[in-house]
Amino acid sequence: MENSSDEESGVSDSEIEEYAEKPYQALRTGNYKVWNLKGNLRCPFCAGKKKQEYALKDLHQHxxxxxxxxxxxxxxxxxxxxxxxxxxxxxxGFKPIQTSQPAEAKPQPSEPKEKQIFCWPWMGIVVNILEDAKTGKQLADSGSLVKFFSKYRPLGVEVFNNEQEQTANAVVQFEKDMDGYKNLLNFEKSFQVVCHSKEEWIANKGSLGSNIYGWVACADDYHSEGKIGDYLRKNTELKALSDIFQQGKQACETIVNLANEIDLQNQNMVEMESMVNEKAMSLSRMVEEKEELQQTFYAGQFPWITYVAVTVLLA
Known part of the structure:
Protein backbone atom coordinates (compact mmCIF):
# COMPACT_ATOMS: atom_id res chain seq x y z
CA MET A 1 0.00 0.00 0.00
CA GLU A 2 1.39 3.42 -0.95
CA ASN A 3 1.97 5.93 1.83
CA SER A 4 0.92 9.60 1.81
CA SER A 5 4.36 10.85 0.75
CA ASP A 6 4.22 8.62 -2.32
CA GLU A 7 0.81 10.04 -3.17
CA GLU A 8 2.00 13.62 -2.67
CA SER A 9 5.05 13.07 -4.87
CA GLY A 10 2.69 12.52 -7.77
CA VAL A 11 1.00 15.91 -7.34
CA SER A 12 1.68 18.22 -10.28
CA ASP A 13 2.69 21.89 -10.08
CA SER A 14 -0.73 22.97 -11.34
CA GLU A 15 -2.42 20.97 -8.58
CA ILE A 16 -0.13 22.51 -5.96
CA GLU A 17 -1.22 25.95 -7.19
CA GLU A 18 -4.83 24.89 -6.70
CA TYR A 19 -4.07 23.61 -3.20
CA ALA A 20 -2.31 26.91 -2.41
CA GLU A 21 -5.49 28.94 -2.91
CA LYS A 22 -7.06 27.90 0.40
CA PRO A 23 -4.07 28.81 2.65
CA TYR A 24 -3.64 32.01 0.62
CA GLN A 25 -7.19 33.10 1.45
CA ALA A 26 -6.57 32.12 5.09
CA LEU A 27 -3.52 34.41 5.11
CA ARG A 28 -5.58 37.26 3.69
CA THR A 29 -8.31 36.90 6.29
CA GLY A 30 -5.81 36.63 9.14
CA ASN A 31 -6.44 33.00 10.06
CA TYR A 32 -2.72 32.52 9.49
CA LYS A 33 -0.72 35.42 10.94
CA VAL A 34 2.58 36.56 9.45
CA TRP A 35 3.33 39.02 12.27
CA ASN A 36 4.47 38.00 15.73
CA LEU A 37 3.71 39.96 18.90
CA LYS A 38 6.89 42.00 18.47
CA GLY A 39 5.75 43.16 15.04
CA ASN A 40 8.26 41.03 13.14
CA LEU A 41 7.51 38.80 10.18
CA ARG A 42 7.28 35.06 10.73
CA CYS A 43 6.42 31.93 8.76
CA PRO A 44 3.07 30.65 10.04
CA PHE A 45 3.70 27.25 8.44
CA CYS A 46 6.99 26.60 10.24
CA ALA A 47 5.83 27.32 13.77
CA GLY A 48 8.16 24.74 15.32
CA LYS A 49 11.30 26.15 13.73
CA LYS A 50 13.72 28.20 15.79
CA LYS A 51 13.88 31.20 13.47
CA GLN A 52 10.67 33.19 13.68
CA GLU A 53 11.87 36.69 12.82
CA TYR A 54 12.42 37.49 9.16
CA ALA A 55 13.03 40.52 7.02
CA LEU A 56 10.50 40.71 4.19
CA LYS A 57 13.06 39.68 1.59
CA ASP A 58 14.28 36.74 3.68
CA LEU A 59 10.77 35.49 4.38
CA HIS A 60 9.93 35.63 0.68
CA GLN A 61 13.13 33.76 -0.12
CA HIS A 62 12.22 31.11 2.46
CA GLY A 93 3.66 44.43 -2.15
CA PHE A 94 7.03 42.65 -2.15
CA LYS A 95 8.65 42.71 -5.58
CA PRO A 96 11.22 39.93 -6.00
CA ILE A 97 14.34 40.75 -7.98
CA GLN A 98 14.07 39.33 -11.48
CA THR A 99 17.00 37.19 -12.56
CA SER A 100 18.05 36.02 -15.99
CA GLN A 101 17.13 32.46 -15.04
CA PRO A 102 13.52 31.55 -15.75
CA ALA A 103 11.50 31.02 -12.60
CA GLU A 104 10.28 27.51 -11.98
CA ALA A 105 7.01 28.69 -10.51
CA LYS A 106 4.58 30.66 -12.63
CA PRO A 107 4.47 34.36 -11.67
CA GLN A 108 1.32 35.34 -9.83
CA PRO A 109 -0.55 38.25 -11.41
CA SER A 110 -1.43 41.18 -9.16
CA GLU A 111 -4.94 40.88 -7.89
CA PRO A 112 -7.26 43.62 -9.14
CA LYS A 113 -8.56 46.08 -6.55
CA GLU A 114 -12.10 44.82 -7.15
CA LYS A 115 -11.12 41.59 -5.33
CA GLN A 116 -9.05 43.15 -2.56
CA ILE A 117 -10.48 43.27 0.94
CA PHE A 118 -10.76 46.73 2.51
CA CYS A 119 -11.73 48.11 5.89
CA TRP A 120 -15.06 49.88 5.48
CA PRO A 121 -15.92 52.66 6.20
CA TRP A 122 -12.76 53.80 4.42
CA MET A 123 -9.74 54.20 6.69
CA GLY A 124 -6.15 55.25 6.11
CA ILE A 125 -3.21 54.39 8.35
CA VAL A 126 -0.28 56.65 9.25
CA VAL A 127 2.71 55.33 11.21
CA ASN A 128 5.99 56.58 12.67
CA ILE A 129 4.68 59.97 13.82
CA LEU A 130 7.55 61.16 15.99
CA GLU A 131 7.42 62.76 19.41
CA ASP A 132 9.79 65.30 20.89
CA ALA A 133 12.39 63.27 22.77
CA LYS A 134 13.05 66.10 25.24
CA THR A 135 9.52 67.07 26.20
CA GLY A 136 7.69 63.88 25.27
CA LYS A 137 5.12 66.07 23.55
CA GLN A 138 3.47 64.53 20.54
CA LEU A 139 4.36 66.47 17.42
CA ALA A 140 1.01 65.81 15.78
CA ASP A 141 -2.34 65.49 17.53
CA SER A 142 -5.70 64.68 15.96
CA GLY A 143 -6.50 68.29 15.14
CA SER A 144 -3.18 69.05 13.48
CA LEU A 145 -3.31 65.82 11.46
CA VAL A 146 -6.79 66.69 10.19
CA LYS A 147 -5.37 70.02 9.01
CA PHE A 148 -2.27 68.35 7.57
CA PHE A 149 -4.38 65.96 5.47
CA SER A 150 -7.17 68.48 4.83
CA LYS A 151 -6.78 68.27 1.03
CA TYR A 152 -8.07 64.67 1.28
CA ARG A 153 -11.11 65.77 3.34
CA PRO A 154 -10.78 63.39 6.32
CA LEU A 155 -13.68 63.11 8.74
CA GLY A 156 -11.32 62.75 11.68
CA VAL A 157 -8.10 61.19 12.95
CA GLU A 158 -7.60 58.75 15.83
CA VAL A 159 -4.07 58.88 17.27
CA PHE A 160 -2.38 56.04 19.18
CA ASN A 161 0.76 56.73 21.20
CA ASN A 162 3.70 54.37 21.50
CA GLU A 163 5.40 55.58 24.66
CA GLN A 164 8.31 53.15 24.46
CA GLU A 165 9.40 54.26 21.00
CA GLN A 166 8.25 57.88 21.46
CA THR A 167 6.22 57.68 18.28
CA ALA A 168 2.56 57.58 17.42
CA ASN A 169 0.39 55.93 14.80
CA ALA A 170 -2.96 57.12 13.52
CA VAL A 171 -6.09 56.01 11.70
CA VAL A 172 -7.55 58.56 9.28
CA GLN A 173 -11.31 58.34 8.68
CA PHE A 174 -12.93 59.08 5.31
CA GLU A 175 -16.47 59.43 3.97
CA LYS A 176 -18.24 56.21 2.93
CA ASP A 177 -19.12 57.43 -0.57
CA MET A 178 -17.19 57.52 -3.85
CA ASP A 179 -15.69 60.90 -3.01
CA GLY A 180 -14.33 59.37 0.18
CA TYR A 181 -12.83 56.49 -1.82
CA LYS A 182 -11.14 58.89 -4.26
CA ASN A 183 -9.75 60.95 -1.39
CA LEU A 184 -8.49 57.75 0.25
CA LEU A 185 -6.64 56.70 -2.92
CA ASN A 186 -5.09 60.15 -3.28
CA PHE A 187 -4.07 59.98 0.38
CA GLU A 188 -2.29 56.67 -0.25
CA LYS A 189 -0.74 57.92 -3.49
CA SER A 190 0.81 60.87 -1.64
CA PHE A 191 2.90 58.37 0.34
CA GLN A 192 3.66 56.14 -2.64
CA VAL A 193 5.19 58.92 -4.73
CA VAL A 194 7.74 59.68 -1.98
CA CYS A 195 8.43 55.97 -1.33
CA HIS A 196 6.73 56.01 2.06
CA SER A 197 4.08 53.38 1.35
CA LYS A 198 3.35 50.26 3.35
CA GLU A 199 5.84 48.24 1.32
CA GLU A 200 8.65 50.67 2.13
CA TRP A 201 7.60 50.75 5.78
CA ILE A 202 7.90 46.96 5.97
CA ALA A 203 11.21 46.94 4.11
CA ASN A 204 12.72 49.77 6.19
CA LYS A 205 11.64 48.61 9.63
CA GLY A 206 14.43 49.39 12.04
CA SER A 207 15.66 52.36 10.01
CA LEU A 208 12.55 54.46 9.45
CA GLY A 209 14.15 57.73 10.49
CA SER A 210 11.80 60.69 10.85
CA ASN A 211 9.61 59.78 7.88
CA ILE A 212 5.92 59.04 8.24
CA TYR A 213 4.38 56.21 6.22
CA GLY A 214 0.79 55.75 5.14
CA TRP A 215 -1.54 53.43 3.27
CA VAL A 216 -5.13 52.23 2.89
CA ALA A 217 -6.40 49.99 5.70
CA CYS A 218 -6.98 46.43 4.43
CA ALA A 219 -7.52 42.92 5.78
CA ASP A 220 -4.03 42.42 7.22
CA ASP A 221 -4.32 45.70 9.15
CA TYR A 222 -7.74 44.62 10.42
CA HIS A 223 -6.27 41.38 11.79
CA SER A 224 -3.04 42.94 13.10
CA GLU A 225 -2.06 43.00 16.75
CA GLY A 226 -2.08 46.26 18.68
CA LYS A 227 -4.15 49.41 18.98
CA ILE A 228 -4.71 49.96 15.25
CA GLY A 229 -6.00 46.42 14.76
CA ASP A 230 -8.26 46.75 17.81
CA TYR A 231 -9.65 50.05 16.51
CA LEU A 232 -10.31 48.70 13.02
CA ARG A 233 -12.05 45.58 14.33
CA LYS A 234 -14.27 47.75 16.54
CA ASN A 235 -15.14 50.43 13.98
CA THR A 236 -14.98 48.80 10.54
CA GLU A 237 -15.84 45.62 8.69
CA LEU A 238 -14.02 43.84 5.89
CA LYS A 239 -15.55 44.14 2.44
CA ALA A 240 -14.48 43.56 -1.13
CA LEU A 241 -14.40 46.68 -3.27
CA SER A 242 -16.98 45.21 -5.65
CA ASP A 243 -19.35 44.58 -2.73
CA ILE A 244 -18.94 48.14 -1.47
CA PHE A 245 -19.70 49.56 -4.90
CA GLN A 246 -22.69 47.24 -5.28
CA GLN A 247 -24.00 48.36 -1.90
CA GLY A 248 -23.57 51.99 -2.94
CA LYS A 249 -25.38 51.32 -6.21
CA GLN A 250 -28.29 49.71 -4.37
CA ALA A 251 -28.44 52.65 -1.96
CA CYS A 252 -28.56 55.08 -4.90
CA GLU A 253 -31.31 53.04 -6.54
CA THR A 254 -33.27 53.09 -3.28
CA ILE A 255 -32.91 56.87 -3.04
CA VAL A 256 -34.02 57.29 -6.66
CA ASN A 257 -37.04 55.05 -6.07
CA LEU A 258 -37.98 56.99 -2.95
CA ALA A 259 -37.60 60.29 -4.81
CA ASN A 260 -39.83 59.00 -7.62
CA GLU A 261 -42.40 57.83 -5.10
CA ILE A 262 -42.38 61.23 -3.38
CA ASP A 263 -42.79 62.97 -6.76
CA LEU A 264 -45.73 60.71 -7.55
CA GLN A 265 -47.34 61.44 -4.19
CA ASN A 266 -46.81 65.17 -4.68
CA GLN A 267 -48.40 64.93 -8.11
CA ASN A 268 -51.38 63.08 -6.63
CA MET A 269 -51.72 65.75 -3.95
CA VAL A 270 -51.72 68.50 -6.58
CA GLU A 271 -54.42 66.67 -8.54
CA MET A 272 -56.50 66.16 -5.39
CA GLU A 273 -56.09 69.82 -4.44
CA SER A 274 -57.25 70.82 -7.91
CA MET A 275 -60.30 68.55 -7.59
CA VAL A 276 -61.13 70.03 -4.17
CA ASN A 277 -60.87 73.56 -5.56
CA GLU A 278 -63.16 72.66 -8.45
CA LYS A 279 -65.69 71.14 -6.05
CA ALA A 280 -65.50 74.22 -3.83
CA MET A 281 -66.09 76.54 -6.79
CA SER A 282 -68.98 74.39 -7.99
CA LEU A 283 -70.53 74.43 -4.52
CA SER A 284 -70.11 78.20 -4.32
CA ARG A 285 -71.92 78.63 -7.64
CA MET A 286 -74.71 76.35 -6.46
CA VAL A 287 -75.17 78.44 -3.30
CA GLU A 288 -75.30 81.66 -5.33
CA GLU A 289 -77.84 80.17 -7.75
CA LYS A 290 -79.95 78.97 -4.83
CA GLU A 291 -79.97 82.43 -3.27
CA GLU A 292 -80.95 84.00 -6.61
CA LEU A 293 -83.80 81.51 -7.01
CA GLN A 294 -85.02 82.21 -3.50
CA GLN A 295 -84.97 85.96 -4.11
CA THR A 296 -86.85 85.55 -7.38
CA PHE A 297 -89.39 83.29 -5.72
CA TYR A 298 -90.07 85.65 -2.84
CA ALA A 299 -90.27 88.66 -5.16
CA GLY A 300 -92.92 86.92 -7.30
CA GLN A 301 -95.04 85.57 -4.46
CA PHE A 302 -94.83 88.52 -2.08
CA PRO A 303 -94.26 91.74 -4.09
CA TRP A 304 -95.24 93.87 -1.07
CA ILE A 305 -92.08 92.63 0.69
CA THR A 306 -90.01 94.31 -1.99
CA TYR A 307 -92.11 97.53 -1.59
CA VAL A 308 -91.61 97.57 2.18
CA ALA A 309 -87.89 96.94 1.81
CA VAL A 310 -87.52 99.83 -0.64
CA THR A 311 -89.59 102.14 1.60
CA VAL A 312 -87.42 101.32 4.59
CA LEU A 313 -84.27 102.03 2.63
CA LEU A 314 -85.63 105.43 1.41
CA ALA A 315 -86.90 106.54 4.83
Missing part, protein backbone atom coordinates in the same frame (compact mmCIF):
# COMPACT_ATOMS: atom_id res chain seq x y z
CA UNK A 63 8.65 30.76 1.12
CA UNK A 64 9.76 30.60 -2.51
CA UNK A 65 12.48 28.10 -1.74
CA UNK A 66 10.11 25.69 -0.01
CA UNK A 67 7.44 26.22 -2.69
CA UNK A 68 9.84 25.29 -5.48
CA UNK A 69 10.92 22.53 -3.18
CA UNK A 70 13.23 19.60 -3.19
CA UNK A 71 11.91 16.09 -3.63
CA UNK A 72 11.59 15.53 0.12
CA UNK A 73 9.14 18.46 0.48
CA UNK A 74 5.51 17.38 0.80
CA UNK A 75 2.79 18.76 -1.44
CA UNK A 76 1.24 20.47 1.59
CA UNK A 77 4.51 22.24 2.43
CA UNK A 78 4.92 23.39 -1.15
CA UNK A 79 1.31 24.61 -1.38
CA UNK A 80 1.32 26.53 1.91
CA UNK A 81 4.64 28.21 1.18
CA UNK A 82 3.54 29.03 -2.36
CA UNK A 83 0.52 30.72 -0.76
CA UNK A 84 2.82 32.64 1.60
CA UNK A 85 5.02 33.83 -1.28
CA UNK A 86 1.93 34.99 -3.17
CA UNK A 87 0.63 36.80 -0.07
CA UNK A 88 3.94 38.63 0.37
CA UNK A 89 3.92 39.70 -3.28
CA UNK A 90 0.26 40.53 -3.82
CA UNK A 91 -0.91 41.74 -0.42
CA UNK A 92 2.28 43.11 1.13
Missing amino acids: ASGVAKGAAHRSAKQKATHLALAKFLEVDL
Whole structure:
Protein backbone atom coordinates (compact mmCIF):
# COMPACT_ATOMS: atom_id res chain seq x y z
CA MET A 1 0.00 0.00 0.00
CA GLU A 2 1.39 3.42 -0.95
CA ASN A 3 1.97 5.93 1.83
CA SER A 4 0.92 9.60 1.81
CA SER A 5 4.36 10.85 0.75
CA ASP A 6 4.22 8.62 -2.32
CA GLU A 7 0.81 10.04 -3.17
CA GLU A 8 2.00 13.62 -2.67
CA SER A 9 5.05 13.07 -4.87
CA GLY A 10 2.69 12.52 -7.77
CA VAL A 11 1.00 15.91 -7.34
CA SER A 12 1.68 18.22 -10.28
CA ASP A 13 2.69 21.89 -10.08
CA SER A 14 -0.73 22.97 -11.34
CA GLU A 15 -2.42 20.97 -8.58
CA ILE A 16 -0.13 22.51 -5.96
CA GLU A 17 -1.22 25.95 -7.19
CA GLU A 18 -4.83 24.89 -6.70
CA TYR A 19 -4.07 23.61 -3.20
CA ALA A 20 -2.31 26.91 -2.41
CA GLU A 21 -5.49 28.94 -2.91
CA LYS A 22 -7.06 27.90 0.40
CA PRO A 23 -4.07 28.81 2.65
CA TYR A 24 -3.64 32.01 0.62
CA GLN A 25 -7.19 33.10 1.45
CA ALA A 26 -6.57 32.12 5.09
CA LEU A 27 -3.52 34.41 5.11
CA ARG A 28 -5.58 37.26 3.69
CA THR A 29 -8.31 36.90 6.29
CA GLY A 30 -5.81 36.63 9.14
CA ASN A 31 -6.44 33.00 10.06
CA TYR A 32 -2.72 32.52 9.49
CA LYS A 33 -0.72 35.42 10.94
CA VAL A 34 2.58 36.56 9.45
CA TRP A 35 3.33 39.02 12.27
CA ASN A 36 4.47 38.00 15.73
CA LEU A 37 3.71 39.96 18.90
CA LYS A 38 6.89 42.00 18.47
CA GLY A 39 5.75 43.16 15.04
CA ASN A 40 8.26 41.03 13.14
CA LEU A 41 7.51 38.80 10.18
CA ARG A 42 7.28 35.06 10.73
CA CYS A 43 6.42 31.93 8.76
CA PRO A 44 3.07 30.65 10.04
CA PHE A 45 3.70 27.25 8.44
CA CYS A 46 6.99 26.60 10.24
CA ALA A 47 5.83 27.32 13.77
CA GLY A 48 8.16 24.74 15.32
CA LYS A 49 11.30 26.15 13.73
CA LYS A 50 13.72 28.20 15.79
CA LYS A 51 13.88 31.20 13.47
CA GLN A 52 10.67 33.19 13.68
CA GLU A 53 11.87 36.69 12.82
CA TYR A 54 12.42 37.49 9.16
CA ALA A 55 13.03 40.52 7.02
CA LEU A 56 10.50 40.71 4.19
CA LYS A 57 13.06 39.68 1.59
CA ASP A 58 14.28 36.74 3.68
CA LEU A 59 10.77 35.49 4.38
CA HIS A 60 9.93 35.63 0.68
CA GLN A 61 13.13 33.76 -0.12
CA HIS A 62 12.22 31.11 2.46
CA ALA A 63 8.65 30.76 1.12
CA SER A 64 9.76 30.60 -2.51
CA GLY A 65 12.48 28.10 -1.74
CA VAL A 66 10.11 25.69 -0.01
CA ALA A 67 7.44 26.22 -2.69
CA LYS A 68 9.84 25.29 -5.48
CA GLY A 69 10.92 22.53 -3.18
CA ALA A 70 13.23 19.60 -3.19
CA ALA A 71 11.91 16.09 -3.63
CA HIS A 72 11.59 15.53 0.12
CA ARG A 73 9.14 18.46 0.48
CA SER A 74 5.51 17.38 0.80
CA ALA A 75 2.79 18.76 -1.44
CA LYS A 76 1.24 20.47 1.59
CA GLN A 77 4.51 22.24 2.43
CA LYS A 78 4.92 23.39 -1.15
CA ALA A 79 1.31 24.61 -1.38
CA THR A 80 1.32 26.53 1.91
CA HIS A 81 4.64 28.21 1.18
CA LEU A 82 3.54 29.03 -2.36
CA ALA A 83 0.52 30.72 -0.76
CA LEU A 84 2.82 32.64 1.60
CA ALA A 85 5.02 33.83 -1.28
CA LYS A 86 1.93 34.99 -3.17
CA PHE A 87 0.63 36.80 -0.07
CA LEU A 88 3.94 38.63 0.37
CA GLU A 89 3.92 39.70 -3.28
CA VAL A 90 0.26 40.53 -3.82
CA ASP A 91 -0.91 41.74 -0.42
CA LEU A 92 2.28 43.11 1.13
CA GLY A 93 3.66 44.43 -2.15
CA PHE A 94 7.03 42.65 -2.15
CA LYS A 95 8.65 42.71 -5.58
CA PRO A 96 11.22 39.93 -6.00
CA ILE A 97 14.34 40.75 -7.98
CA GLN A 98 14.07 39.33 -11.48
CA THR A 99 17.00 37.19 -12.56
CA SER A 100 18.05 36.02 -15.99
CA GLN A 101 17.13 32.46 -15.04
CA PRO A 102 13.52 31.55 -15.75
CA ALA A 103 11.50 31.02 -12.60
CA GLU A 104 10.28 27.51 -11.98
CA ALA A 105 7.01 28.69 -10.51
CA LYS A 106 4.58 30.66 -12.63
CA PRO A 107 4.47 34.36 -11.67
CA GLN A 108 1.32 35.34 -9.83
CA PRO A 109 -0.55 38.25 -11.41
CA SER A 110 -1.43 41.18 -9.16
CA GLU A 111 -4.94 40.88 -7.89
CA PRO A 112 -7.26 43.62 -9.14
CA LYS A 113 -8.56 46.08 -6.55
CA GLU A 114 -12.10 44.82 -7.15
CA LYS A 115 -11.12 41.59 -5.33
CA GLN A 116 -9.05 43.15 -2.56
CA ILE A 117 -10.48 43.27 0.94
CA PHE A 118 -10.76 46.73 2.51
CA CYS A 119 -11.73 48.11 5.89
CA TRP A 120 -15.06 49.88 5.48
CA PRO A 121 -15.92 52.66 6.20
CA TRP A 122 -12.76 53.80 4.42
CA MET A 123 -9.74 54.20 6.69
CA GLY A 124 -6.15 55.25 6.11
CA ILE A 125 -3.21 54.39 8.35
CA VAL A 126 -0.28 56.65 9.25
CA VAL A 127 2.71 55.33 11.21
CA ASN A 128 5.99 56.58 12.67
CA ILE A 129 4.68 59.97 13.82
CA LEU A 130 7.55 61.16 15.99
CA GLU A 131 7.42 62.76 19.41
CA ASP A 132 9.79 65.30 20.89
CA ALA A 133 12.39 63.27 22.77
CA LYS A 134 13.05 66.10 25.24
CA THR A 135 9.52 67.07 26.20
CA GLY A 136 7.69 63.88 25.27
CA LYS A 137 5.12 66.07 23.55
CA GLN A 138 3.47 64.53 20.54
CA LEU A 139 4.36 66.47 17.42
CA ALA A 140 1.01 65.81 15.78
CA ASP A 141 -2.34 65.49 17.53
CA SER A 142 -5.70 64.68 15.96
CA GLY A 143 -6.50 68.29 15.14
CA SER A 144 -3.18 69.05 13.48
CA LEU A 145 -3.31 65.82 11.46
CA VAL A 146 -6.79 66.69 10.19
CA LYS A 147 -5.37 70.02 9.01
CA PHE A 148 -2.27 68.35 7.57
CA PHE A 149 -4.38 65.96 5.47
CA SER A 150 -7.17 68.48 4.83
CA LYS A 151 -6.78 68.27 1.03
CA TYR A 152 -8.07 64.67 1.28
CA ARG A 153 -11.11 65.77 3.34
CA PRO A 154 -10.78 63.39 6.32
CA LEU A 155 -13.68 63.11 8.74
CA GLY A 156 -11.32 62.75 11.68
CA VAL A 157 -8.10 61.19 12.95
CA GLU A 158 -7.60 58.75 15.83
CA VAL A 159 -4.07 58.88 17.27
CA PHE A 160 -2.38 56.04 19.18
CA ASN A 161 0.76 56.73 21.20
CA ASN A 162 3.70 54.37 21.50
CA GLU A 163 5.40 55.58 24.66
CA GLN A 164 8.31 53.15 24.46
CA GLU A 165 9.40 54.26 21.00
CA GLN A 166 8.25 57.88 21.46
CA THR A 167 6.22 57.68 18.28
CA ALA A 168 2.56 57.58 17.42
CA ASN A 169 0.39 55.93 14.80
CA ALA A 170 -2.96 57.12 13.52
CA VAL A 171 -6.09 56.01 11.70
CA VAL A 172 -7.55 58.56 9.28
CA GLN A 173 -11.31 58.34 8.68
CA PHE A 174 -12.93 59.08 5.31
CA GLU A 175 -16.47 59.43 3.97
CA LYS A 176 -18.24 56.21 2.93
CA ASP A 177 -19.12 57.43 -0.57
CA MET A 178 -17.19 57.52 -3.85
CA ASP A 179 -15.69 60.90 -3.01
CA GLY A 180 -14.33 59.37 0.18
CA TYR A 181 -12.83 56.49 -1.82
CA LYS A 182 -11.14 58.89 -4.26
CA ASN A 183 -9.75 60.95 -1.39
CA LEU A 184 -8.49 57.75 0.25
CA LEU A 185 -6.64 56.70 -2.92
CA ASN A 186 -5.09 60.15 -3.28
CA PHE A 187 -4.07 59.98 0.38
CA GLU A 188 -2.29 56.67 -0.25
CA LYS A 189 -0.74 57.92 -3.49
CA SER A 190 0.81 60.87 -1.64
CA PHE A 191 2.90 58.37 0.34
CA GLN A 192 3.66 56.14 -2.64
CA VAL A 193 5.19 58.92 -4.73
CA VAL A 194 7.74 59.68 -1.98
CA CYS A 195 8.43 55.97 -1.33
CA HIS A 196 6.73 56.01 2.06
CA SER A 197 4.08 53.38 1.35
CA LYS A 198 3.35 50.26 3.35
CA GLU A 199 5.84 48.24 1.32
CA GLU A 200 8.65 50.67 2.13
CA TRP A 201 7.60 50.75 5.78
CA ILE A 202 7.90 46.96 5.97
CA ALA A 203 11.21 46.94 4.11
CA ASN A 204 12.72 49.77 6.19
CA LYS A 205 11.64 48.61 9.63
CA GLY A 206 14.43 49.39 12.04
CA SER A 207 15.66 52.36 10.01
CA LEU A 208 12.55 54.46 9.45
CA GLY A 209 14.15 57.73 10.49
CA SER A 210 11.80 60.69 10.85
CA ASN A 211 9.61 59.78 7.88
CA ILE A 212 5.92 59.04 8.24
CA TYR A 213 4.38 56.21 6.22
CA GLY A 214 0.79 55.75 5.14
CA TRP A 215 -1.54 53.43 3.27
CA VAL A 216 -5.13 52.23 2.89
CA ALA A 217 -6.40 49.99 5.70
CA CYS A 218 -6.98 46.43 4.43
CA ALA A 219 -7.52 42.92 5.78
CA ASP A 220 -4.03 42.42 7.22
CA ASP A 221 -4.32 45.70 9.15
CA TYR A 222 -7.74 44.62 10.42
CA HIS A 223 -6.27 41.38 11.79
CA SER A 224 -3.04 42.94 13.10
CA GLU A 225 -2.06 43.00 16.75
CA GLY A 226 -2.08 46.26 18.68
CA LYS A 227 -4.15 49.41 18.98
CA ILE A 228 -4.71 49.96 15.25
CA GLY A 229 -6.00 46.42 14.76
CA ASP A 230 -8.26 46.75 17.81
CA TYR A 231 -9.65 50.05 16.51
CA LEU A 232 -10.31 48.70 13.02
CA ARG A 233 -12.05 45.58 14.33
CA LYS A 234 -14.27 47.75 16.54
CA ASN A 235 -15.14 50.43 13.98
CA THR A 236 -14.98 48.80 10.54
CA GLU A 237 -15.84 45.62 8.69
CA LEU A 238 -14.02 43.84 5.89
CA LYS A 239 -15.55 44.14 2.44
CA ALA A 240 -14.48 43.56 -1.13
CA LEU A 241 -14.40 46.68 -3.27
CA SER A 242 -16.98 45.21 -5.65
CA ASP A 243 -19.35 44.58 -2.73
CA ILE A 244 -18.94 48.14 -1.47
CA PHE A 245 -19.70 49.56 -4.90
CA GLN A 246 -22.69 47.24 -5.28
CA GLN A 247 -24.00 48.36 -1.90
CA GLY A 248 -23.57 51.99 -2.94
CA LYS A 249 -25.38 51.32 -6.21
CA GLN A 250 -28.29 49.71 -4.37
CA ALA A 251 -28.44 52.65 -1.96
CA CYS A 252 -28.56 55.08 -4.90
CA GLU A 253 -31.31 53.04 -6.54
CA THR A 254 -33.27 53.09 -3.28
CA ILE A 255 -32.91 56.87 -3.04
CA VAL A 256 -34.02 57.29 -6.66
CA ASN A 257 -37.04 55.05 -6.07
CA LEU A 258 -37.98 56.99 -2.95
CA ALA A 259 -37.60 60.29 -4.81
CA ASN A 260 -39.83 59.00 -7.62
CA GLU A 261 -42.40 57.83 -5.10
CA ILE A 262 -42.38 61.23 -3.38
CA ASP A 263 -42.79 62.97 -6.76
CA LEU A 264 -45.73 60.71 -7.55
CA GLN A 265 -47.34 61.44 -4.19
CA ASN A 266 -46.81 65.17 -4.68
CA GLN A 267 -48.40 64.93 -8.11
CA ASN A 268 -51.38 63.08 -6.63
CA MET A 269 -51.72 65.75 -3.95
CA VAL A 270 -51.72 68.50 -6.58
CA GLU A 271 -54.42 66.67 -8.54
CA MET A 272 -56.50 66.16 -5.39
CA GLU A 273 -56.09 69.82 -4.44
CA SER A 274 -57.25 70.82 -7.91
CA MET A 275 -60.30 68.55 -7.59
CA VAL A 276 -61.13 70.03 -4.17
CA ASN A 277 -60.87 73.56 -5.56
CA GLU A 278 -63.16 72.66 -8.45
CA LYS A 279 -65.69 71.14 -6.05
CA ALA A 280 -65.50 74.22 -3.83
CA MET A 281 -66.09 76.54 -6.79
CA SER A 282 -68.98 74.39 -7.99
CA LEU A 283 -70.53 74.43 -4.52
CA SER A 284 -70.11 78.20 -4.32
CA ARG A 285 -71.92 78.63 -7.64
CA MET A 286 -74.71 76.35 -6.46
CA VAL A 287 -75.17 78.44 -3.30
CA GLU A 288 -75.30 81.66 -5.33
CA GLU A 289 -77.84 80.17 -7.75
CA LYS A 290 -79.95 78.97 -4.83
CA GLU A 291 -79.97 82.43 -3.27
CA GLU A 292 -80.95 84.00 -6.61
CA LEU A 293 -83.80 81.51 -7.01
CA GLN A 294 -85.02 82.21 -3.50
CA GLN A 295 -84.97 85.96 -4.11
CA THR A 296 -86.85 85.55 -7.38
CA PHE A 297 -89.39 83.29 -5.72
CA TYR A 298 -90.07 85.65 -2.84
CA ALA A 299 -90.27 88.66 -5.16
CA GLY A 300 -92.92 86.92 -7.30
CA GLN A 301 -95.04 85.57 -4.46
CA PHE A 302 -94.83 88.52 -2.08
CA PRO A 303 -94.26 91.74 -4.09
CA TRP A 304 -95.24 93.87 -1.07
CA ILE A 305 -92.08 92.63 0.69
CA THR A 306 -90.01 94.31 -1.99
CA TYR A 307 -92.11 97.53 -1.59
CA VAL A 308 -91.61 97.57 2.18
CA ALA A 309 -87.89 96.94 1.81
CA VAL A 310 -87.52 99.83 -0.64
CA THR A 311 -89.59 102.14 1.60
CA VAL A 312 -87.42 101.32 4.59
CA LEU A 313 -84.27 102.03 2.63
CA LEU A 314 -85.63 105.43 1.41
CA ALA A 315 -86.90 106.54 4.83
